[in-house]
Amino acid sequence: MIALTAAEIASAVGGRLRGVPAPESLTVTHADTDSRSMRADSLFIAKPGETTDGHLFIDSALEAGAVLVLAERDTQSGAGDPHPAVIVDDVVTAMGSLASEIVRRIRAHSETTVIGITGSAGKTTAKDLLKTLLEAEGPTAAPQGSYNGEVGVPLTIFTAELGTRYLVVEMGADAPGNIAQLCEMVRPDIGVVLMVGSAHAGKFGGADRIARTKGELAECASAHVILNADDTQVAAMAERAAAPVTWFGESPDAEIQAQDVITDAAGHPIFTLAHHDSDSASSEGWRITSGLTGAHHVTNLLAAAAAAHRAGADLQSIAAALDGLGPASRWRMERTERADGVTIINDAYNANPESMREALKTLARLARPEEGQDRRAVAVLGAMLELGAEHNIAHIRTGETVVRLNIDQTLVVGDDAYPLYRGAVAEGSWNEEAHWVPTAEEAEAWLRENLRPGDIVLFKSSNGAGLRLLGDRVAGRKDAE
Incomplete structure (x- = not known):
């Protein structure tokens, strides 16, 4: 996390300082909602939850190294001293505001490309693949596991440093408007939409509303919109795109194509990663054997390749990195x-x-x-x-x-x-x-x-x-x- 003073955090989130005698000099360099992950100079985010309340763990967080708390109410130690805190009305909203300020500062410090990834399935796998591809190009920050919502995205941003070259953000949604809110937080340069399915259909009220919500990323990405040509609902998002569209898929019209797809005896997809230039009718390709299991991962591999290419990576290097690359996250095939x-x-x-x-x-x-x-x-x-x-x-x-x-x-x-x-x-x-x-x-x-x-x-x-x-x-x- 970039270094921020208590005064700067309070200003970013519109909070009230309490128990901090010198807010201009008290500095934090790490932030988390888990009191067990605290270390020296940490900000403990006392987030209320469904089963417990972070405010109950403030003392243990401070003992573990936290020097400041983001909280929704005044609390005090057993001795009656106020805990050093920034008090806000809503901790989750404040996390988003702080994340926005961090992204702004990182962009002001150096050239940074922010990439958002959404879809009903495959987000975490595509994110892991893209992270590996971009790490070869420059300092990269990306989520742990499946951090992808109003809490997970800020926690991802909090891991970024001033020198971050690529910031990969996984974007999940439970209801219409969620993706737009995350876009407002991070302002993605590149937006990737994988597929539209029926995940969370009960909360959305149907697959059409899922598609409308996932398409919010196409509307807000400012430099490139990367869409799955093999998914009709994703393809329809091109009409909403605010930036040039790059197509990926097995479709012959896709710029980043998978050709001659097969699977080996272990279920690993084998295909030619092809770059098709429609203007010149030319094509070049590289044969890849993925370390992932299941032909459905071809979509994730192509999406990661297309995003890395639009972020500046060479396709031949991308193909070499993807060849043999296996899963990075648990419980995914x-x-x-x-x-x-x-x-x-x-x-x-x-x-x-x-x-x-x-x-x-x-x-x-x-x-x-x-x-x-x-x-x-x-x-x-x-x-x-x-x-x-x-x-x-x-x-x-x-x-x-x-x-x-x-x-x-x-x-x-x-x-x-x-x-x-x-x-x-x-x-x-x-x-x-x-x-x-x-x-x-x-x-x-x-x-x-x-x-x-x-x-x-x-x-x-x-x-x-x-x-x-x-x-x-x-x-x-x-x-x-």
């Missing part, structure tokens, strides 16, 4: 080979109907018989959350997809996911192929009893369903909770 011959693919960080379908298609491909091998496809599936009125029908259709893909064994976990099991049964999967259990503990017991060497096991659910932790335990990860 994360593959583990057990000693007994069972393969675990843990993709249970997020789920919607589109990503569920792609993960199941990848599982089916991986289990395809080759050279006499007998590998069973086993799907361990939990609920897809935040689908609103589409919840039941989306799960039923996913159950139908399981049967049509000839998945050998399907284990559905949890009450919320039960319609998925019913969909599989109605489509023709009987008791020996489809199973339902109410808890992760019962699922673990079933897997312990029924898995056999050679099985390929996919764990897939929304984050809140918790199957990622079950997948870790079944994979035998030492860091499993």
